[in-house]
Amino acid sequence: MAEGRIDAARSLFIRRWGEMAASWGISRTMAEIHAMLFVSSQPACTDDVMEELAVSRGSASINLRQLVNWGLIHRVHRRNDRKEYFEAEHDVWQMFDTIIRERRRREVEPIVETLQRCLTIISEERGRLSAEARKEAEVYQKRFTDILEFCGTMNTLFNLMSKAGRTGLKPLAKTVGKLVG
Amino acid sequence: MAEGRIDAARSLFIRRWGEMAASWGISRTMAEIHAMLFVSSQPACTDDVMEELAVSRGSASINLRQLVNWGLIHRVHRRNDRKEYFEAEHDVWQMFDTIIRERRRREVEPIVETLQRCLTIISEERGRLSAEARKEAEVYQKRFTDILEFCGTMNTLFNLMSKAGRTGLKPLAKTVGKLVG
DNA sequence: CGATCCTTTCAAAAGCTTCTGAAAGATTAT
DNA sequence: ATAATCTTTCAGAAGCTTTTGAAAGGATCG
Numbered sequence: 001m002a003e004g005r006i007d008a009a010r011s012l013f014i015r016r017w018g019e020m021a022a023s024w025g026i027s028r029t030m031a032e033i034h035a036m037l038f039v040s041s042q043p044a045c046t047d048d049v050m051e052e053l054a055v056s057r058g059s060a061s062i063n064l065r066q067l068v069n070w071g072l073i074h075r076v077h078r079r080n081d082r083k084e085y086f087e088a089e090h091d092v093w094q095m096f097d098t099i100i101r102e103r104r105r106r107e108v109e110p111i112v113e114t115l116q117r118c119l120t121i122i123s124e125e126r127g128r129l130s131a132e133a134r135k136e137a138e139v140y141q142k143r144f145t146d147i148l149e150f151c152g153t154m155n156t157l158f159n160l161m162s163k164a165g166r167t168g169l170k171p172l173a174k175t176v177g178k179l180v181g
Numbered sequence: 182m183a184e185g186r187i188d189a190a191r192s193l194f195i196r197r198w199g200e201m202a203a204s205w206g207i208s209r210t211m212a213e214i215h216a217m218l219f220v221s222s223q224p225a226c227t228d229d230v231m232e233e234l235a236v237s238r239g240s241a242s243i244n245l246r247q248l249v250n251w252g253l254i255h256r257v258h259r260r261n262d263r264k265e266y267f268e269a270e271h272d273v274w275q276m277f278d279t280i281i282r283e284r285r286r287r288e289v290e291p292i293v294e295t296l297q298r299c300l301t302i303i304s305e306e307r308g309r310l311s312a313e314a315r316k317e318a319e320v321y322q323k324r325f326t327d328i329l330e331f332c333g334t335m336n337t338l339f340n341l342m343s344k345a346g347r348t349g350l351k352p353l354a355k356t357v358g359k360l361v362g
Numbered sequence: 363c364g365a366t367c368c369t370t371t372c373a374a375a376a377g378c379t380t381c382t383g384a385a386a387g388a389t390t391a392t
Numbered sequence: 393a394t395a396a397t398c399t400t401t402c403a404g405a406a407g408c409t410t411t412t413g414a415a416a417g418g419a420t421c422g
Contacts, residue, residue, distance in 0.1 A: 025204050025206035114197040118191075263398060
């Protein structure tokens with residue numbers, strides 16, 4: 001039964017992937033389904049997911065849909081088969097790009113917008129403040145500006161990374177390494 | 182009352198920062214406390230936190246401790262005052278470095294270790310598998326190797342970024358931009 | 363058209379995380 | 393040593409997220 005240990009490796013990976021994702025704010029089941037489809041060479045259907053991960057039909061359905069919305073898996077169809085099957089994106093760099101793009105849209109953009117709004121308020125009120133209050137406002141201004149600048153730089157870098165990704169970021173890392181020292 | 186809008190900006194930022202963090206798997210209160218200390222020019226004590234964020238003493242205590250454990254805030258003391266005060270790291274790049282380091286240790290390293298274990302199992306069992314099972318195992322091997330390689334590259338890049346960070350990553354981004362095209 | 367097969371939906375339940383508040387523990391002052 | 397002040401702890405409460413399972417909704421087949 002040499003396959004036993006291989007299957008164990010498969011399910012160990014799936015479980016750990018789910019645990020990791022959970023600590024990054026992604027539901028465990030969604031991540032487990034993703035891991036399962038990521039390692040599989042064949043597309044899987046809802047019943048496959050239900051069986052392998054022991055989840056209900058409802059949960060499988062909802063989580064599969066979310067993964068499709070994220071763009072991490074795709075629906076595929078087979079001839080003479082009404083069932084829907086799902087297949088994961090297998091290119092790790094493409095996956096990374098998708099995740100970064102989604103999270104930026106959902107979670108980073110709102111805070112950037114808030115920071116800009118806060119800075120606007122500060123510059124509008126600046127003239128009306130007492131000397132003391134102005135000092136405080138200037139501290140806020142610096143903090144908000146710092147974060148915005150950080151976001152901008154990270155943005156640029158991630159864009160560069162996803163551009164470089166497919167053709168190979170490893171050589172890039174080496175080059176950058178030399179530049180930085 | 183020009184200060185009213187400034188205070189509103191402050192608390193808006195704190196709330197949004199908390200919401201963002203919540204979607205990244207960090208508790209809202211912990212993030213709000215962090216945001217509050219980050220924008221403040223003066224250290225704050227437990228009662229300040231309780232008052233501004235309307236949380237219980239227990240919650241303030243626990244979350245402050247966690248922030249200290251993460252290395253995102255520090256305890257500071259004042260003469261003739263028994264109270265403990267807390268002050269955030271204000272350098273955004275230092276903050277980034279701290280967060281990346283912590284999360285890598287807590288969440289990335291376990292999955293890397295698992296992947297290595299899985300690869301070991303596969304290479305051990307490889308010889309004992311039927312032709313069909315071996316084909317499947319080879320798919321797993323490729324997937325696991327791909328992720329490991331990805332982790333390695335990201336590791337290198339983040340190390341470079343935190344090295345470059347303080348002296349300025351913006352010029353670096355420009356340089357990299359030219360390299361990538 | 364009715365039967366079959368598959369997917370989606372959603373209210374209730376379960377499970378998980380975080381918070382509360384009072385009591386215990388520490389530390390410093392008198 | 394005792395009082396005063398501040399911090400930590402933790403069992404129970406509250407709140408939030410996810411899952412379940414059955415019913416409804418769609419699509420395709422004969």
